[in-house]
Amino acid sequence: MKRWFKYVKPYLPAFILGPLCMIVEVIGEVIMPRLLAVVINRATEPEKFGQLTVGVSVIIGLLLIGVALVMMAGGVGGAYFGAKASVNFASDLRQDIFDKVQKFSFANIDKFSTGSIVTRLTNDVNQLQNFVNMLLRMALRAPGMMIGGIIMAVLISPSLSVTFAITMPLMIITIVAFIAIGASKFTRMQKSVDALNSTVQENVTNVRVVKSFVREDYETDKFKTANSNLRLAGLSAFKILIFIMPIMNIFMYGTVIAVVWSGHLDVISEATKMSVGDLTNFVTYVTQILSSLMMVSMLFLTASRAMASGKRICEVLDEELDLSDENAKQPEKKVEGGRVEFKNVFFRYYKNNSEWVLENIDFTINSGETVGIIGSTGCGKTTLVSMIPRLYDVDEGSVLVDGVDVKDYSLKNLRDGIGMVLQKNLLFTDTIIENLRWGDADATYEEVVTAAEHAAADKFVSTFKDGYDTPLNKGGSNVSGGQKQRLCIARALLKKPKILILDDSTSAVDTATEAQIRSALKNDLPECTKIIIAQRISSVKDADTIIVMDDGIITGIGTHDVLLENNTEYQEIYYSQMDKTENAVTGGDAK
Ligand SMILES: Nc1ncnc2c1ncn2[C@@H]1O[C@H](COP(=O)(O)OP(=O)(O)OP(=O)(O)O)[C@@H](O)[C@H]1O
Numbered sequence: 001m002k003r004w005f006k007y008v009k010p011y012l013p014a015f016i017l018g019p020l021c022m023i024v025e026v027i028g029e030v031i032m033p034r035l036l037a038v039v040i041n042r043a044t045e046p047e048k049f050g051q052l053t054v055g056v057s058v059i060i061g062l063l064l065i066g067v068a069l070v071m072m073a074g075g076v077g078g079a080y081f082g083a084k085a086s087v088n089f090a091s092d093l094r095q096d097i098f099d100k101v102q103k104f105s106f107a108n109i110d111k112f113s114t115g116s117i118v119t120r121l122t123n124d125v126n127q128l129q130n131f132v133n134m135l136l137r138m139a140l141r142a143p144g145m146m147i148g149g150i151i152m153a154v155l156i157s158p159s160l161s162v163t164f165a166i167t168m169p170l171m172i173i174t175i176v177a178f179i180a181i182g183a184s185k186f187t188r189m190q191k192s193v194d195a196l197n198s199t200v201q202e203n204v205t206n207v208r209v210v211k212s213f214v215r216e217d218y219e220t221d222k223f224k225t226a227n228s229n230l231r232l233a234g235l236s237a238f239k240i241l242i243f244i245m246p247i248m249n250i251f252m253y254g255t256v257i258a259v260v261w262s263g264h265l266d267v268i269s270e271a272t273k274m275s276v277g278d279l280t281n282f283v284t285y286v287t288q289i290l291s292s293l294m295m296v297s298m299l300f301l302t303a304s305r306a307m308a309s310g311k312r313i314c315e316v317l318d319e320e321l322d323l324s325d326e327n328a329k330q331p332e333k334k335v336e337g338g339r340v341e342f343k344n345v346f347f348r349y350y351k352n353n354s355e356w357v358l359e360n361i362d363f364t365i366n367s368g369e370t371v372g373i374i375g376s377t378g379c380g381k382t383t384l385v386s387m388i389p390r391l392y393d394v395d396e397g398s399v400l401v402d403g404v405d406v407k408d409y410s411l412k413n414l415r416d417g418i419g420m421v422l423q424k425n426l427l428f429t430d431t432i433i434e435n436l437r438w439g440d441a442d443a444t445y446e447e448v449v450t451a452a453e454h455a456a457a458d459k460f461v462s463t464f465k466d467g468y469d470t471p472l473n474k475g476g477s478n479v480s481g482g483q484k485q486r487l488c489i490a491r492a493l494l495k496k497p498k499i500l501i502l503d504d505s506t507s508a509v510d511t512a513t514e515a516q517i518r519s520a521l522k523n524d525l526p527e528c529t530k531i532i533i534a535q536r537i538s539s540v541k542d543a544d545t546i547i548v549m550d551d552g553i554i555t556g557i558g559t560h561d562v563l564l565e566n567n568t569e570y571q572e573i574y575y576s577q578m579d580k581t582e583n584a585v586t587g588g589d590a591k
């Protein structure tokens with residue numbers, strides 16, 4: 001409850017005024033039939049007929065209009081404050097979920113599918129918004145109408161009131177039963193929305209792969225299944241809504257018939273002598289009482305749906321961040337040198353796996369050095385470098401930057417000092433210059449051009465009609481694989497990092513351009529520590545040190561010549577590539 005109150009507090013006036021306005025409307029609804037009864041009684045009973053003068057009619061008419069206007073003001077106010085409170089409630093909640101997702105580590109993100117996070121941020125928050133809106137409008141209105149109706153009905157005829165004393169408990173039992181069945185169905189429905197969103201998101205993101213493998217039919221079938229599951233889950237949940245209304249109506253109109261039947265006897269009977277106005281009045285109150293019960297039933301149904309959504313939202317908000325800098329011992333410290341040390345590091349993605357992905361990794365890179373990392377695919381190269389900017393945390397051992405454990409830096413200061421070009425990199429829907437400025441929002445045009453020159457990107461950007469103002473499509477799909485890689489390197493260089501990590505970042509760049517980038521990094525960024533993961537020996541050959549990895553362990557550290565002499569893995573990679581070079585196959589546009 002405390003959690004939700006946080007979103008209520010800033011809009012407390014609207015949360016209070018909304019239901020109060022609805023109370024005004026309810027009072028009007030209770031008074032109105034009484035005024036009408038006065039008119040009907042005077043019109044239908046011969047002895048009172050004379051009392052219905054023009055003056056009386058006008059007064060009652062004006063009173064009716066007055067009450068109607070006050071009711072309208074109450075209704076409009078209730079709707080306005082209800083909407084204001086619920087929309088703001090939802091907006092703040094959405095912001096908090098988004099902020100939390102921003103703090104997620106890679107490991108946290110791995111737990112939720114993208115589709116599921118999107119559903120929680122949109123659809124689930126909407127369910128809560130609907131519920132809050134409905135709650136504000138109904139919470140006082142429904143009980144007010146019910147209590148007011150009961151009091152008036154009992155005052156008019158205690159004997160007729162027995163009828164709804166019987167039907168009301170029956171209706172309540174029906175409502176409770178429906179809600180009990182409904183809750184689990186709504187949870188299932190939200191899960192189906194998740195699955196559908198995930199399917200669409202994956203398909204749209206990877207549309208090029210889908211088309212190149214001509215897998216549209218397969219994807220369409222996958223969507224059909226997800227869509228059909230959602231349809232079935234929706235139908236099953238909405239059946240509750242479909243049935244609840246007619247059943248409630250049967251109760252309501254059944255009661256009205258019973259009241260009219262026994263009521264007409266009272267009207268005819270000499271003993272009770274009930275007036276026609278009182279009987280119509282009584283019927284109106286019965287309808288009011290029972291429809292307020294229906295309102296409550298709808299409110300509970302929306303509540304059960306909102307509860308399912310609320311639980312899913314809490315899962316995100318309560319997700320324990322497995323990577324935080326709260327306990328950092330030197331939060332003010334910045335990366336200044338660029339020395340990197342791995343001390344007996346062990347790591348695995350799934351904590352209950354017995355196999356390590358990184359095993360006893362131990363090495364030191366001095367600041368300003370260039371280090372190459374090479375090894376077979378899946379041997380743990382990307383995982384290893386992910387430990388430096390704390391994309392994942394080590395399980396055992398430690399990673400030190402400038403002699404300080406990475407866990408003792410604030411995440412911002414640590415990551416500010418490191419420029420990382422991820423293996424699977426992305427550009428955003430914006431101009432080239434704005435994409436590059438991700439590295440440094442305040443970079444001047446000249447600084448951007450210099451970074452692009454170092455990354456061998458300036459030349460091709462200059463050939464574009466709009467140069468650096470050329471807009472990029474989502475993911476950078478309107479530039480080639482190699483061009484994208486070079487823009488990503490330029491973006492990382494603009495950060496002026498102390499440690500630059502290139503994870504297979506020149507795999508789609510031809511060897512001559514790659515050599516150009518290497519020489520620019522060496523000559524123009526001499527103080528920056530450079531860690532270069534590569535598949536090609538030529539990419540790391542000139543590095544100060546080369547780390548050779550195999551299946552999560554380091555099998556050799558040394559210069560090209562030393563490794564070529566005494567490291568079998570290195571020799572194997574070297575000679576396999578030599579053969580290929582001889583056959584004039586020198587890597588290629590793999591990406
Ligand atoms: N996010 C992840 N969750 C679970 N397992 C992962 C994850 N990322 C990588 N792995 C596993 O960890 C191991 C090492 O992967 P890693 O990406 O570090 O290899 P790599 O050496 O960079 O390979 P490549 O040369 O193909 O890029 C692999 O067995 C991989 O399946």
Ligand SMILES: [Mg+2]
Binds near residue numbers: 381382383
């Ligand atoms: Mg990798």
